């Protein structure tokens with residue numbers, strides 16, 4: 117079942133954050149969305165998950181018109197496309213196992229959810245998800261006591277509990293050190309390859325997009341300015357996406373590298389590279 121964005125636009129007052137975006141994404145693809153700060157990457161993902169509504173255009177999943185879903189149908193859609201955030205969005209005081217089980221909420225009746233009753237099968241499923249991500253030993257710890265990399269793995273385990281058709285990740289590694297960034301990206305790739313779940317992830321860094329994604333969508337000023345496989349992402353395409361810096365110098369691709377393989381602390385370095393590029 118493929119996923120289609122047709123002329124999707126989102127305005128905030130006079131500002132057009134996402135401008136007439138069109139894309140067809142076949143089930144099972146791993147897609148990286150790249151672009152400068154403010155390019156519209158988060159707004160695009162949030163519209164897919166319906167955390168934000170498009171001002172115009174159509175978002176379809178098979179026969180389902182996502183942009184007009186309401187009530188239970190909307191909740192079902194939000195279950196089917198799990199979202200992962202830069203800041204993990206766990207409940208820090210709750211233990212890891214409960215955080216993962218929260219991924220089941222949209223699979224069950226409100227009464228059971230309110231009573232916080234999870235079945236034995238769901239608990240086994242949650243522990244299996246934690247095992248798969250190599251963090252089962254943290255199951256009874258408060259989530260807030262884990263390292264960032266571990267917390268993001270908990271968030272992925274919670275997403276798996278939703279049994280999603282699609283995983284949306286908004287800069288899942290921007291707060292992580294290189295080793296944890298690699299673990300998290302490997303986990304997303306594994307989910308994509310083994311379960312055939314479509315993954316759409318915003319990334320600040322070109323080299324991560326190049327090495328993990330089959331397809332890269334480059335955004336600038338709300339528009340799609342590149343859409344193709346990493347091999348086609350030439351320096352000319354990179355210039356279209358990132359433009360030139362204030363002094364007229366072209367952006368140096370190495371400055372947008374994630375340092376997954378390099379001992380550089382990334383988020384701070386990346387933000388300053390971006391500040392230069394804006």
Ligand SMILES: Nc1ncnc2c1ncn2[C@@H]1O[C@H](COP(=O)(O)OP(=O)(O)OP(=O)(O)O)[C@@H](O)[C@H]1O
Nearest residue numbers: 128131132133151152153154155156157158159160
């Ligand atoms: N709720 C909002 N209200 C007003 N303007 C918004 C809102 N959300 C986003 N914008 C604007 O829309 C544009 C796109 O923002 P968006 O967050 O989608 O960019 P981004 O590509 O995710 O950037 P970053 O890399 O910094 O996360 C920006 O100019 C932003 O200021």
Ligand SMILES: [Mg+2]
Nearest residue numbers: 157158159318
């Ligand atoms: Mg963003």
